[in-house]
Amino acid sequence: MRRFAQAFVDVDAFAPGLPDHLALALSSAVQRYNIGKGSSAAVLFTTDAADPSITDMQWGLVPRWSKEPTTPYTTVTARLSKAPTSRLFTSAWQHRHCIVPMTGYYKWDRERKPPWPMFVQRQDGRALLAAALWEHWQDDAGQVLDSFTVLTDENRSIPAPLSPDGPVFVTPQVAMEWLDRSIDTPAGLKARARTDALEAHYVSKAVRDLKQNDYTMLEPVSPDEAGPEATMAWDGDGMDEDDD
Numbered sequence: 704m705r706r707f708a709q710a711f712v713d714v715d716a717f718a719p720g721l722p723d724h725l726a727l728a729l730s731s732a733v734q735r736y737n738i739g740k741g742s743s744a745a746v747l748f749t750t751d752a753a754d755p756s757i758t759d760m761q762w763g764l765v766p767r768w769s770k771e772p773t774t775p776y777t778t779v780t781a782r783l784s785k786a787p788t789s790r791l792f793t794s795a796w797q798h799r800h801c802i803v804p805m806t807g808y809y810k811w812d813r814e815r816k817p818p819w820p821m822f823v824q825r826q827d828g829r830a831l832l833a834a835a836l837w838e839h840w841q842d843d844a845g846q847v848l849d850s851f852t853v854l855t856d857e858n859r860s861i862p863a864p865l866s867p868d869g870p871v872f873v874t875p876q877v878a879m880e881w882l883d884r885s886i887d888t889p890a891g892l893k894a895r896a897r898t899d900a901l902e903a904h905y906v907s908k909a910v911r912d913l914k915q916n917d918y919t920m921l922e923p924v925s926p927d928e929a930g931p932e933a934t935m936a937w938d939g940d941g942m943d944e945d946d947d
Contacts, residue, residue, distance in 0.1 A: 736917055739762070741762065743760065783856040807822050
């Protein structure tokens with residue numbers, strides 16, 4: 704997963720269980736149809752002894768020990784099994800859990816030649832809640848950056864022909880437990896993870912261009928009827944977590 708969308712029409716976009724004020728805040732957030740590495744996204748998070756709140760963070764976690772507000776590593780996603788012991792993510796795993804709500808996300812169909820992007824979403828149209836980690840970076844001059852990574856694992860609910868691997872999705876109730884760190888092991892999160900029925904359809908390869916950001920990104924297309932873009936290659940930022 705290297706792209707996702709956040710475009711929530713109203714509070715009914717969220718399954719029951721998410722606190723009303725959070726659902727309202729998310730439904731009022733900026734609509735983004737093509738979020739990629741380095742983009743801002745609305746994130747549900749907590750700090751110690753604080754209630755859950757929503758803020759924009761940068762996608763692509765920058766560890767707090769980094770000397771710069773960047774990282775040469777692939778940190779838009781983190782494997783669930785490896786995150787707790789990874790130098791990049793261990794501090795965030797221990798102290799800073801978050802939830803990334805999604806209208807859906809983009810994933811490449813590798814069975815097609817050339818590969819083609821598809822948009823994955825819940826069949827009922829409601830939002831997906833992805834378990835994630837966030838980090839606070841600050842330098843001596845006072846420059847600050849909050850950033851996040853999305854946890855990934857095997858997910859057999861992802862429809863064929865897409866590979867069965869993607870974000871770790873949870874219900875609103877489990878999302879609250881993840882935020883307060885009641886769940887603190889990969890096995891614990893995996894046992895509580897749940898993915899409602901998903902569907903996927905082909906979309907334009909325009910998703911590779913982060914400047915493209917409107918509702919047309921989600922519209923179905925037929926790869927067999929596409930024009931010159933059908934033979935165009937894609938850049939590394941458009942690849943899936945399989946390429947990490």
